[in-house]
Amino acid sequence: xxxxxVVFPGTNRERDMAIALRRVTGHExxxxxxRDTDLTGIDLVVLPGGFSYGDYLRCGAMAAHxxxxxxxxxxxxxxxxxxxxxxxFQILTESGLLPGALLRNANLRFLSQxxxxxVERTDTPFTHKWQKGDVFRTPLAHGDGNxxxxxxxxxxxxxxGLVAFRYAAxxxxxxxxxxxxxxxxxVNSIAGILSENTRICGMMPHPEDLVDPLIGGVDGLPxxxxxxxxxxx
Amino acid sequence: xKKTVDASLAQEFGLTAEEYARVVTIMGRxxxxxxxxxxxxxxxxxxxxxxxxKWLRTLPTKAPxxxxxxxxxxxxxxxxxxxxxxxxxxxHNHPSFIEPYQGAATGVGGILRDVFTMGxxxxxxxxxxxxGNPETPRTRQIIDGVVRGIGGYGNCxxxxxxxxxxxxxxxxxxxPLVNAMTVGLARKDRIFLSAAAGVGNPVVYVGSRTGRDGxxxxxxxxxxxxxxAMAKRPTVQVGDPFIEKLLIEACLELMATDAIVAIQDMGxxxxxxxxxxxxxxxGVGIELDLDAVPQREPxxxxxxxxxxxxxxxxxxxxxxxRTEVARKIFEKWELDFAIIGHLTETGHIVVKHKGxxxxxxPLDPLADEAPIYDRPATTPVVPAxxxxxxxxxxxxxxxxxxxxxPDLASRAWVWNQYDSTVGGQTVRRPGAADAAIVKIEETSLxxxxxxxxxxxxxxxxxxxxxxxxxxxxWRNLTATGARPLAVTDNLNFGNPEKPxxxxxxxxxxEGMGDACRALDFPVVSGNVSLYNExxxxxxxxxxILPTPAIGALGVLxxxxxxxxxxxxxGKAVVLVGETRGELGQSIWLREVLxxxxxxxxxxxxxxxxxxxxxxxxEILSGVVSACHDLSDGGLMVAVxxxxxxxxxxxxxxxxxxxxxxxxxxxxxxxxxxxxxxxNAAEFCARAEQAGVPARLIGQSGxxxxxxxxxxxxxxxxxxxxxxxxFPALMTR
Numbered sequence: 001x002x003x004x005x006v007v008f009p010g011t012n013r014e015r016d017m018a019i020a021l022r023r024v025t026g027h028e029x030x031x032x033x034x035r036d037t038d039l040t041g042i043d044l045v046v047l048p049g050g051f052s053y054g055d056y057l058r059c060g061a062m063a064a065h066x067x068x069x070x071x072x073x074x075x076x077x078x079x080x081x082x083x084x085x086x087x088x089f090q091i092l093t094e095s096g097l098l099p100g101a102l103l104r105n106a107n108l109r110f111l112s113q114x115x116x117x118x119v120e121r122t123d124t125p126f127t128h129k130w131q132k133g134d135v136f137r138t139p140l141a142h143g144d145g146n147x148x149x150x151x152x153x154x155x156x157x158x159x160x161g162l163v164a165f166r167y168a169a170x171x172x173x174x175x176x177x178x179x180x181x182x183x184x185x186x187v188n189s190i191a192g193i194l195s196e197n198t199r200i201c202g203m204m205p206h207p208e209d210l211v212d213p214l215i216g217g218v219d220g221l222p223x224x225x226x227x228x229x230x231x232x233x
Numbered sequence: 234x235k236k237t238v239d240a241s242l243a244q245e246f247g248l249t250a251e252e253y254a255r256v257v258t259i260m261g262r263x264x265x266x267x268x269x270x271x272x273x274x275x276x277x278x279x280x281x282x283x284x285x286x287k288w289l290r291t292l293p294t295k296a297p298x299x300x301x302x303x304x305x306x307x308x309x310x311x312x313x314x315x316x317x318x319x320x321x322x323x324x325h326n327h328p329s330f331i332e333p334y335q336g337a338a339t340g341v342g343g344i345l346r347d348v349f350t351m352g353x354x355x356x357x358x359x360x361x362x363x364x365g366n367p368e369t370p371r372t373r374q375i376i377d378g379v380v381r382g383i384g385g386y387g388n389c390x391x392x393x394x395x396x397x398x399x400x401x402x403x404x405x406x407x408x409p410l411v412n413a414m415t416v417g418l419a420r421k422d423r424i425f426l427s428a429a430a431g432v433g434n435p436v437v438y439v440g441s442r443t444g445r446d447g448x449x450x451x452x453x454x455x456x457x458x459x460x461x462a463m464a465k466r467p468t469v470q471v472g473d474p475f476i477e478k479l480l481i482e483a484c485l486e487l488m489a490t491d492a493i494v495a496i497q498d499m500g501x502x503x504x505x506x507x508x509x510x511x512x513x514x515x516g517v518g519i520e521l522d523l524d525a526v527p528q529r530e531p532x533x534x535x536x537x538x539x540x541x542x543x544x545x546x547x548x549x550x551x552x553x554x555r556t557e558v559a560r561k562i563f564e565k566w567e568l569d570f571a572i573i574g575h576l577t578e579t580g581h582i583v584v585k586h587k588g589x590x591x592x593x594x595p596l597d598p599l600a601d602e603a604p605i606y607d608r609p610a611t612t613p614v615v616p617a618x619x620x621x622x623x624x625x626x627x628x629x630x631x632x633x634x635x636x637x638x639p640d641l642a643s644r645a646w647v648w649n650q651y652d653s654t655v656g657g658q659t660v661r662r663p664g665a666a667d668a669a670i671v672k673i674e675e676t677s678l679x680x681x682x683x684x685x686x687x688x689x690x691x692x693x694x695x696x697x698x699x700x701x702x703x704x705x706x707w708r709n710l711t712a713t714g715a716r717p718l719a720v721t722d723n724l725n726f727g728n729p730e731k732p733x734x735x736x737x738x739x740x741x742x743e744g745m746g747d748a749c750r751a752l753d754f755p756v757v758s759g760n761v762s763l764y765n766e767x768x769x770x771x772x773x774x775x776x777i778l779p780t781p782a783i784g785a786l787g788v789l790x791x792x793x794x795x796x797x798x799x800x801x802x803g804k805a806v807v808l809v810g811e812t813r814g815e816l817g818q819s820i821w822l823r824e825v826l827x828x829x830x831x832x833x834x835x836x837x838x839x840x841x842x843x844x845x846x847x848x849x850x851e852i853l854s855g856v857v858s859a860c861h862d863l864s865d866g867g868l869m870v871a872v873x874x875x876x877x878x879x880x881x882x883x884x885x886x887x888x889x890x891x892x893x894x895x896x897x898x899x900x901x902x903x904x905x906x907x908x909x910x911x912n913a914a915e916f917c918a919r920a921e922q923a924g925v926p927a928r929l930i931g932q933s934g935x936x937x938x939x940x941x942x943x944x945x946x947x948x949x950x951x952x953x954x955x956x957x958x959f960p961a962l963m964t965r
Binding site: 009012013015016020033050053054056109110111112113139141143206208209211212214215216 | 381384385388389390391473474475476478479565566567648649650651652653654655656657658659660662672674792793
């Protein structure tokens with residue numbers, strides 16, 4: 001699997017993502033500056049976390065108009081795989097590659113803590129290493145992670161099974177109005193969603209920061225191992 | 234605004250009549266407005282250390298592992314495998330009172346620049362905070378702004394905030410303390426210094442544009458507040474962490490080339506101090522053409538540009554044939570880049586603007602003839618020993634009250650607003666160990682980092698308090714298994730023109746120096762913040778508690794050997810160190826009896842070293858599965874903290890000590906640790922051989938803390954008491 005990590009001005013979790021990808025692929029991912037436009041030979045495009053353009057205007061809004069995004073749209077149209085984490089998820093919604101939007105956290109404060117995610121669907125390149133209903137721990141760190149969408153979009157996401165991950169209690173119980181398990185207030189406790197073809201995944205928490213026992217665990221590893229298996233050539 | 238330069242304007246700028254007379258003598262004429270501005274900021278307490286320098290020189294600064302000590306932008310120590318850790322702590326107290334969000338945010342920005350200007354990628358931030366009485370709305374406003382500011386800046390630049398400390402005391406009502414620390418990592422053969430060299434070499438300005446913000450910030454920080462403090466809001470700078478992030482990446486990219494001769498951030502006193510310090514250290518002259526300075530607003534005067542403290546700016550001297558390489562890098566990162574001058578052989582700083590020479594000052598006397606004061610200092614009177622005290626609360630009731638008290642309550646509400654995991658190297662997050670542990674990517678090395686100070690001890694006995702702050706920092710590093718290397722100090726005090734305040738300062742430094750020498754723990758960088766006083770409506774001045782905050786750094790050669798403080802199941806819990814039951818200045822005395830008196834616990838530096846070296850050796854040999862140092866609240870609070878950290882309980886044994894129970898369990902005797910081991914008898918035998926007191930005090934297991942009396946407190950109940958304070962306070 002050849003992965004590219006897109007770096008915008010203000011991106012700050014590209015190194016974390018590189019560590020996770022290096023761990024599962026054994027080689028360095030390609031760092032792609034946002035002004036570059038070449039994704040030749042790339043199997044997976046990753047939009048990592050951070051504060052692209054300082055999160056000024058709206059999180060991800062400026063990056064969504066960056067030169068690389070034209071190429072990423074065309075990559076998506078050709079059926080390419082894209083993972084957007086945190087700010088990367090925000091960029092995907094701002095650019096229309098995924099539906100919905102990320103609002104300020106319900107408590108209006110930046111949140112940095114562990115959360116638990118319940119896996120909602122397992123027949124995708126991002127989630128196939130898990131069993132449906134599995135719960136894994138992962139750090140989250142964001143000020144704007146409160147997922148929302150209009151009712152018809154939500155109906156479609158839920159109806160077509162395009163919710164990849166939900167915030168949950170450690171025992172898997174999902175309750176959207178429970179601050180302890182759904183800390184940012186996301187509608188239906190949605191933490192991550194998929195495109196219709198399940199090749200684009202956006203999520204707020206950071207599985208890439210939990211891939212090493214020394215750093216606290218390997219709960220995030222199955223996502224990356226699964227991608228390598230799915231995208232092996 | 235055409236101002237007449239005279240002694241009265243100089244006084245307005247913070248210079249005394251004598252200091253102004255010295256300026257006139259150096260210049261041989263009446264200085265221009267810009268020149269007076271340059272002298273006033275360079276000779277401000279903040280920049281010149283004129284009250285403190287005599288005493289700072291007494292601190293030990295050398296060890297075989299110290300690469301650069303005080304005098305550079307930050308301290309540099311060798312951590313092995315060709316790497317250096319670069320670190321410093323710095324205050325942003327005055328601005329944080331006036332405008333908490335921006336004050337704290339720019340404090341973080343400033344200390345980051347001090348570190349990456351030396352070639353290091355910042356890998357960890359910490360902050361030591363002191364707030365006033367939590368019952369007042371103003372304190373809550375300040376907490377809210379400071380926490381948002383630290384998070385807003387640190388989270389955006391992508392440097393994990395991994396630790397720190399918070400105290401409350403009414404003495405900080407008018408002067409909260411925001412001390413920000415950054416640790417960076419560099420190859421030890423790739424460290425950048427600020428001494429300019431090479432006559433004719435271009436002087437390059439990069440980063441944000443210069444605006445009118447922060448003018449005379451350094452002067453503001455060199456005087457006490459009066460009732461008009463809020464009128465000083467225009468002296469507070471405004472930060473832009475996004476630009477800082479770009480600046481970090483652009484500077485590190487440039488530093489990977491051979492273009493840079495010298496580099497210095499523009500911090501306090503902005504362009505003035507960076508230009509003067511770079512040229513002064515290099516023994517050269519410097520000429521600046523202010524027309525070339527990127528400006529945010531029109532019609533700025535030379536005076537304004539030289540004194541602006543606009544953030545996110547750097548000054549560099551480049552090799553002349555490398556300026557285009559550098560320009561391309563900064564253009565890539567969309568940052569301003571301008572050649573604004575060159576080095577000369579005149580030994581002067583010459584500032585030109587719109588065809589006029591606005592300043593022409595000889596650099597040597599500007600630095601060498603800066604005032605140094607040996608201010609009168611009265612020796613502090615140490616309080617008499619605490620007499621017998623009554624114990625109105627049972628041990629369990631006292632414990633629950635204490636773990637929920639402002640100084641001991643969980644800080645999770647604060648930490649959870651700081652990104653502590655970005656970078657993917659955070660081995661122990663806040664609260665998981667006595668020090669934060671951050672791994673060095675791709676190696677077995679890790680850094681242990683902490684900040685410590687117990688201001689109430691320093692107030693009662695500044696010398697013991699100074700020593701205790703250093704000892705506790707050393708102990709916190711040791712308790713993770715790390716080898717303590719060096720400290721950075723952030724000395725926060727009141728008005729040094731008062732002999733009793735100067736006395737606190739002198740005694741605290743003496744205590745710190747003793748501890749640093751005894752523990753082989755040199756001071757490699759630091760910052761002094763004086764005049765932390767606010768005039769009260771009745772005319773008296775309220776000074777802060779003396780607060781010599783210590784930031785400390787240690788190294789673990791093998792990160793796998795690090796231990797945390799969470800109680801492990803099925804272990805013997807052993808107390809290391811001697812317990813005499815020192816209740817003077819203890820949290821128990823304050824929270825249970827409402828008293829703040831008596832002397833602080835004595836600090837026996839030989840015992841600190843002996844006990845700490847033993848504990849570290851045991852951790853590294855692999856027999857210790859958890860370790861926690863004893864500090865605020867004493868033994869039972871330490872046990873409770875271990876229980877709360879993991880949820881694993883502990884059954885305590887009845888002490889056979891001849892000490893009253895409240896003194897045994899809540900005394901704050903120093904040089905002590907708790908460890909979890911499998912075999913207590915063997916551990917204690919080895920301790921005895923090393924001359925270290927050690928005794929079994931409990932067995933871990935279950936989910937309850939069981940007191941010797943049989944009273945049981947569940948871990949969950951402790952946690953609930955511990956975690957209630959901050960959320961309740963901040964949602965009022």
